[in-house]
Every structure is written in structure tokens, then in C-alpha cells.
Amino acid sequence: MSGLANVAAVARREYMVRVTTRSYVFGTVVLLVGVLAIAFAPVIIRAIDQSSQQRIAVHVAATDLAGDPAATLSGLLNAATDTGTPASDRKPDFVVTPVPDLAEARQAVVAGEYAAALEIGRATGGELGFTLYTNDSATGRTAGLIRQATTAIAVSDRLARLGVAPAGQAGLFAPAAFGVEWPDPAKSGPTRGTTEAIGQDMLGFGMTLLIFMMVILYGQWVAASVVEEKSSRVMEVVLNAATPFQLLTGKVLGVGALALTQYGALLLAGVAALLAQGVVAGIVLGDTGGSAPLPQGLTVELLLLFGLYGILGFLLFAVLYAAAGSLVSRQEDVNAIVMPMTVFATFGYLVGVYAAMGLLDIKAAWMVALAQVPLVSPYMMLGRVTTGEAMVWEVPVSVALLVAAIVGALWLAARIYAAGVLMYGQRPSARAIWRLVRSGT
Amino acid sequence: MALVVDGLTKDFGSVRALDGVTFSVQRGGICGFLGANGAGKTTTMRIVLGFLRPDSGSVTWDDRETREWPRRTWGYMPEERGLYLRMPVIDQLVFFGTLYGLTRSRARALAAEWLARFRIADYADRKAESLSKGNQQKVQFIATVLHDPDVILMDEPFVGLDPINAALLREAFLELRDRGKTLLFSTHQLDQAEELCDSVAIIDHGRVVTAGPTREVKRSAGHQVVRVATSVPDELVWLRSLPHVTVTHPGRDYTEVRVDAGADPQSVLRAAVARGGDVLRFEVADPSLEQIFVDRVGALDVEERTLAAPEVRP
Numbered sequence: 129m130s131g132l133a134n135v136a137a138v139a140r141r142e143y144m145v146r147v148t149t150r151s152y153v154f155g156t157v158v159l160l161v162g163v164l165a166i167a168f169a170p171v172i173i174r175a176i177d178q179s180s181q182q183r184i185a186v187h188v189a190a191t192d193l194a195g196d197p198a199a200t201l202s203g204l205l206n207a208a209t210d211t212g213t214p215a216s217d218r219k220p221d222f223v224v225t226p227v228p229d230l231a232e233a234r235q236a237v238v239a240g241e242y243a244a245a246l247e248i249g250r251a252t253g254g255e256l257g258f259t260l261y262t263n264d265s266a267t268g269r270t271a272g273l274i275r276q277a278t279t280a281i282a283v284s285d286r287l288a289r290l291g292v293a294p295a296g297q298a299g300l301f302a303p304a305a306f307g308v309e310w311p312d313p314a315k316s317g318p319t320r321g322t323t324e325a326i327g328q329d330m331l332g333f334g335m336t337l338l339i340f341m342m343v344i345l346y347g348q349w350v351a352a353s354v355v356e357e358k359s360s361r362v363m364e365v366v367l368n369a370a371t372p373f374q375l376l377t378g379k380v381l382g383v384g385a386l387a388l389t390q391y392g393a394l395l396l397a398g399v400a401a402l403l404a405q406g407v408v409a410g411i412v413l414g415d416t417g418g419s420a421p422l423p424q425g426l427t428v429e430l431l432l433l434f435g436l437y438g439i440l441g442f443l444l445f446a447v448l449y450a451a452a453g454s455l456v457s458r459q460e461d462v463n464a465i466v467m468p469m470t471v472f473a474t475f476g477y478l479v480g481v482y483a484a485m486g487l488l489d490i491k492a493a494w495m496v497a498l499a500q501v502p503l504v505s506p507y508m509m510l511g512r513v514t515t516g517e518a519m520v521w522e523v524p525v526s527v528a529l530l531v532a533a534i535v536g537a538l539w540l541a542a543r544i545y546a547a548g549v550l551m552y553g554q555r556p557s558a559r560a561i562w563r564l565v566r567s568g569t
Numbered sequence: 570m571a572l573v574v575d576g577l578t579k580d581f582g583s584v585r586a587l588d589g590v591t592f593s594v595q596r597g598g599i600c601g602f603l604g605a606n607g608a609g610k611t612t613t614m615r616i617v618l619g620f621l622r623p624d625s626g627s628v629t630w631d632d633r634e635t636r637e638w639p640r641r642t643w644g645y646m647p648e649e650r651g652l653y654l655r656m657p658v659i660d661q662l663v664f665f666g667t668l669y670g671l672t673r674s675r676a677r678a679l680a681a682e683w684l685a686r687f688r689i690a691d692y693a694d695r696k697a698e699s700l701s702k703g704n705q706q707k708v709q710f711i712a713t714v715l716h717d718p719d720v721i722l723m724d725e726p727f728v729g730l731d732p733i734n735a736a737l738l739r740e741a742f743l744e745l746r747d748r749g750k751t752l753l754f755s756t757h758q759l760d761q762a763e764e765l766c767d768s769v770a771i772i773d774h775g776r777v778v779t780a781g782p783t784r785e786v787k788r789s790a791g792h793q794v795v796r797v798a799t800s801v802p803d804e805l806v807w808l809r810s811l812p813h814v815t816v817t818h819p820g821r822d823y824t825e826v827r828v829d830a831g832a833d834p835q836s837v838l839r840a841a842v843a844r845g846g847d848v849l850r851f852e853v854a855d856p857s858l859e860q861i862f863v864d865r866v867g868a869l870d871v872e873e874r875t876l877a878a879p880e881v882r883p
Contacts (some may be wrong), residue, residue: 137667145656361651365712368618368645369668550620 138378332514351453441506454548484511601762791830801846
């Protein structure tokens with residue numbers, strides 16, 4: 129009976145028993161819903177956006193305006209909120225209706241038929257005057273957009289009174305040439321758009337969060353599983369058949385396979401959702417546009433790094449979680465005994481995320497050094513890579529250190545495990561653990 | 570070929586758990602390992618199986634350290650029963666079997682055979698937690714012997730079994746022995762041990778107080794037991810008057826007396842005949858294991874008696 133066969137048998141049992149448990153299935157479904165919600169967020173936001181149409185009433189008291197102020201207002205308001213979709217394909221955000229009677233219009237606003245009523249009058253000096261009647265905030269988005277639009281109408285009116293024909297005005301309002309370039313002269317190519325920059329930061333953040341969740345959730349699971357075998361006393365039965373090392377490794381791999389299954393399902397669902405987004409958008413929004421490319425910066429290399437750091441980070445922590453679990457014999461004691469690992473994971477995660485968000489100086493020497501520490505590197509390196517701060521040597525060195533740490537942790541954990549699994553009802557002190565590690569039994 | 574436990578010593582901190590434990594079990598033998606709770610039985614078994622290392626001493630099977638033998642050589646039923654409670658019975662038996670190197674299909678077939686033999690074939694697909702304690706214990710025993718180990722160590726295998734199931738287990742023990750398997754089991758039920766074991770080892774406070782073939786251990790006590798029934802009235806009175814005789818068990822059907830070492834049991838018969846009545850029953854026997862145990866170790870203390878009570882009831 130080779131050791132490998134036993135590792136496989138233990139891993140298989142762990143996987144088969146847990147993959148059908150309610151908590152695993154439920155957790156996976158919740159996460160799937162979350163992933164789909166995020167992936168379809170653009171469509172959902174647009175669908176919500178579309179349904180929120182505002183009706184604006186316009187009462188024109190000034191009689192000598194150049195154009196139709198209602199049409200001008202409608203054009204200006206809807207242009208301001210245009211998100212890039214062709215205007216013909218989407219319903220306008222604002223519907224502007226001319227009304228003859230101001231008092232009636234104000235009454236309609238009170239009744240909620242209109243979001244606001246705008247009165248356009250002309251003062252004795254010749255200037256146009258605007259009054260907005262609304263229950264909404266005077267500094268809100270709608271009021272702000274209308275204010276901008278009225279300024280444009282006023283300017284246009286002043287120009288008309290100065291004798292500039294409406295046709296000539298178009299040239300005056302044409303946008304000036306304006307360019308954005310990289311500050312680094314050596315750098316060429318288009319600069320990052322807002323969504324692109326946010327997208328990349330979010331990727332680093334999201335991947336780090338996923339690794340953190342995997343370690344905390346599944347690490348805890350490994351520890352709980354060890355304790356379950358101890359508390360049900362099945363440990364001694366399997367210990368006669370397999371070595372502590374085989375049990376430990378099999379358990380970590382079995383739970384790891386569960387995590388991979390879940391994350392694989394999430395990844396597939398996410399990619400499928402992104403690819404299907406155009407079709408779904410077409411059905412939900414009734415348009416054909418809005419094809420959704422994969423998030424900017426989501427390269428194969430980044431995905432591989434995510435997988436690598438995720439798996440290595442999980443292995444390192446899971447092995448330690450297993451060793452910790454072997455030291456207690458009741459489920460109630462699991463949380464206390466795994467605390468050191470949880471603290472390390474949380475610390476690494478927070479530092480990694482703060483650094484990637486710019487709250488900590490990512491270029492600092494101590495940061496570079498910290499990012500190499502095996503218990504922390506899985507949470508820090510992805511952020512460094514996505515922000516482009518990682519130096520060429522950082523990834524290979526940190527991975528090598530992680531692998532070495534895993535080997536060391538396995539050795540340590542197997543020794544703790546071998547002695548710990550037969551230890552019942554004792555409160556493990558640091559000295560006792562050290563004795564176990566040194567003696568081996 | 571024998572399992573030889575030689576001079577095992579083990580300290581846990583300041584507590585000496587084992588102090589030179591020595592005994593042996595011949596191949597194809599059934600050995601009863603007797604002792605109060607905490608006497609060192611479980612620690613000894615764990616050392617035999619290699620879970621623990623002794624501070625000194627050795628355990629060999631066929632002259633090789635037990636640790637060097639492949640794991641499938643050993644079957645172990647721990648004191649505290651251990652099953653995966655939420656796993657179907659057949660699945661966990663297959664799992665245990667594969668750990669010992671059986672293929673999944675072979676393990677499944679063997680498990681089905683054993684389950685049928687123990688009359689729990691219907692429970693194969695049930696989760697272990699839904700089985701009664703007695704049935705769980707039978708599953709536990711199957712997990713111990715599924716891979717056909719040469720040496721089987723069991724901690725209190727009869728605890729919690731009703732008489733019918735205890736009989737099934739006894740039969741299985743004898744069959745395994747007949748197939749050349751070596752069995753070592755601990756028990757509180759000394760009558761059970763007396764019936765099954767060809768050798769015993771009595772352990773107390775980490776020391777073996779006596780060990781060897783059951784008959785020799787019983788003889789080694791020196792004294793003998795006589796069970797006698799006569800038509801003479803006042804039986805107890807005259808029996809008590811005999812030299813070297815102690816009444817140990819005045820009974821309704823017969824009286825049991827202890828005849829000191831060196832005294833002749835036949836003297837009791839002669840005395841009965843001399844009293845002039847009819848001798849209805851006369852039997853000379855070795856003392857029971859329970860008497861040996863009480864002589865050597867002292868009575869189990871009250872607390873342990875209470876704990877052991879439901880176990881002693883067969």
C-alpha cells in the first residue's frame with residue numbers, strides 16, 4: 129500500500145463526503161449568484177437607469193427666443209447623461225414637455241407627475257431668467273444638469289441678441305483640441321481610461337479577496353475536519369492504516385480540491401456571463417449594442433499568477449490549520465487554536481489591499497521585503513503585479529520562498545499532527561507543542 | 570511466531586504509564602488483556618501498533634519490530650469507537666479497506682460479506698449515526714478485520730453488545746483464531762476472557778502482575794476451589810470448621826470453598842462422607858480469573874465497578 133494511494137484515498141473521502149453537504153452547496157450557490165450579479169452589473173445598471181426617466185415641464189414666458197427652448201433643453205439634458213450608446217437605441221433620461229400654464233405645472237410637480245417645472249422668463253434688462261420648481265434637492269444631479277443647460281440657453285440667447293446667427297453659434301461651441309499623454313517620455317500608447325484603471329485595481333483587489341476567503345474558509349474547514357475525526361475517535365482507526373503525514377496531506381488536498389471546484393465553477397460562470405452579456409443585454413434592454421469585453425487587464429498571465437498564489441497560499445495555511453486542529457479535541461476549541469493563522473491571513477490581506485489602493489507606500493523598501501514573506505506574499509503580490517510595481521525578480525523569488533515554506537510547514541505540521549491526534553483533553557501550551565515537534569511522538 | 574512485548578516502559582510527564590510490561594501471545598492464540606481503567610492497556614496497544622514510542626523496551630512480531638511490518642498486518646479496534654457518523658456504513662468500510670491496500674471492489678465485496686454475517690446487511694447504505702450502538706460496534710469490528718490482518722488488537726470489544734451479538738462476535742473470534750490469526754483484546758468481563766482466551770496478561774499500574782496460558786495463570790494461584798453439596802444439615806458450619814478451607818460462596822445449590830495451597834481438596838470430600846450424609850455434588854476446580862484478578866490486583870474500586878456494571882452484564 130503505497131503512501132500516495134493512501135493520500136489519494138483520504139483526499140477522495142474528504143472530497144466526496146463534503147461536496148454534497150448542504151453548507152458547501154449553499155455557499156457555492158450564494159457565491160455563484162454574487163459572481164453573476166457582478167458580471168451582469170453593467171446590464172443591470174443600464175436596465176435600472178433606463179427605467180428611471182424624469183419628466184420636466186417647461187413654461188416659456190419669454191416670447192422672443194431664437195429656437196424652441198424645450199427641444200434645446202431636451203437635447204442638452206439627454207446629451208449630458210449620455211453613456212455612449214447611440215441615442216436612437218435608448219430611451220432618453222429626460223422627457224421635456226412644454227406647458228402653457230405655470231400654476232398647473234407646479235401643481236403637477238406637487239402631485240409627482242413631473243420631477244420639476246422650469247419657468248423661462250425675461251427680465252427688464254433683456255437677460256433671460258430661470259426658476260426651477262421642484263421638491264428635489266436644489267443641488268441635486270437633476271437641478272445641476274438643468275442649471276448647466278439653462279446657462280447654455282442664456283449664452284445662446286445673448287449671442288443672438290448680439291447678432292450672431294444660430295448657424296454661426298455652432299462654430300463657437302465646437303470643442304477645442306485636447307490631448308492626454310503619459311508623463312514618462314519613454315512611454316507611448318494610449319493612456320488608461322477611468323474604467324480601465326479602476327478595472328485593474330479592482331482585479332487585484334478582487335483576486336486578493338478571493339485568496340483571503342479561500343484561506344480563511346477552507347483553512348478553517350481543514351481544522352474542523354481534523355477535530356471532527358478526533359472527536360468522533362475515528363482518528364485512531366485511520367491512524368492504524370495510514371501515517372499522520374498521509375492523513376494530513378490527503379486532508380489538505382481533499383479540501384483544496386473542494387475549493388478548486390468551487391472557484392472553478394465561479395470562474396466558468398463569470399466568463400460565461402461576460403461572454404453572454406451582449407445577448408442578455410439585447411434581450412433585457414432591447415438593444416443590440418453594448419458588447420462587453422473581458423475586464424481590462426485580465427490577462428492569462430494574471431489569471432495564472434492568481435491560481436499560483438491562491439493554491440500555494442492555501443496549501444501553506446491549510447497545512448498549518450491542520451496541525452492546529454490536531455491539538456484540540458472539541459469543535460468549540462477550533463476557533464481559538466486557529467487564531468494565529470487567521471491573524472496572519474488578515475494582516476497580509478489588509479496590508480496587501482491598502483498598498484494596492486495607495487493607502488500605504490507600495491514602493492517602500494519594507495513593503496518590498498514584506499511582500500516576500502511566505503505567509504503574507506499570497507495577499508500582497510497580486511496587488512503589486514496589477515499596479516505594475518512588482519520588479520522582475522519579485523514573483524519568482526516569492527514563489528520559491530512559498531514553496532520552501534510549504535515544505536517546512538509540512539514537516540512541522542506532520543510532527544505536531546502525529547502527537548496531537550492522540551492527545552485528548554489537554555490544553556496545548558506553546559512549550560508542549562515545542563516538545564512534540566522536537567520529540568516527534 | 571509470536572507477538573512479544575518485552576520490558577515496555579513509558580512515562581507521560583511525571584506519570585509512569587508502563588513499567589516493564591512483558592508478555593507474549595503465540596500465533597493463533599487469543600490473549601485476554603486484563604486490568605482496571607488506567608492500568609496501561611491502551612498505552613501498551615498503542616505502542617504495539619507503533620502510534621507511540623516506548624521510552625524503553627521493544628515489541629516484536631516474528632522477531633521483527635512491529636513498526637517494520639506493513640500496516641495491513643495489524644487490525645485495531647480502539648477503546649473509543651470511531652466511525653464517520655455522517656458517512657454510509659458501506660462507504661466507510663470501503664474507505665478503511667482501501668487504506669490497507671484493498672481495491673475498492675474487493676473491499677466492497679468483503680464488507681458486504683461481513684455485514685451479512687453480522688446480520689446488518691440492510692444497514693449498508695445507512696449513515697453510521699442512524700445505527701444502534703451495538704450495530705455501530707459490529708461495523709467497527711468489521712472495519713478492524715476487513716483487510717484480513719494477521720494480528721488483531723481490540724480494546725473492550727464486547728462492551729455494549731447484547732448476548733446474541735456477543736455470541737456472534739465470539740464465533741468470529743474463534744473462526745479467526747482457527748485461520749491462524751492472533752488476537753489480543755482487553756476486557757472487564759473476566760468470565761468472557763476465561764471462556765475465550767488461551768492466554769491472559771493481567772496488568773496493574775503499568776506492571777504485568779501475571780501472564781501466561783490461562784490454565785497456568787489459574788494454577789499459579791496455588792489454591793483450589795471446591796464446589797460441594799451434601800444432604801448434611803448445617804453444611805456451612807462444618808465446612809467452616811475444616812482446616813485450610815475458607816467458604817467463599819455460600820450458595821443455594823452448592824457451596825464454594827477455597828482450599829489453601831498445599832492442602833488436599835479431597836479432604837473436603839472425606840470430611841463430607843465422614844459426616845454421614847450423601848454427597849450430591851463434588852467438584853475440584855482452579856480458581857476463576859475473577860478470583861485471580863481480585864487476589865492479584867484487588868477489587869476494582871467502587872467507581873470503576875459502577876462504570877463497568879453495564880458492561881459486565883452480558
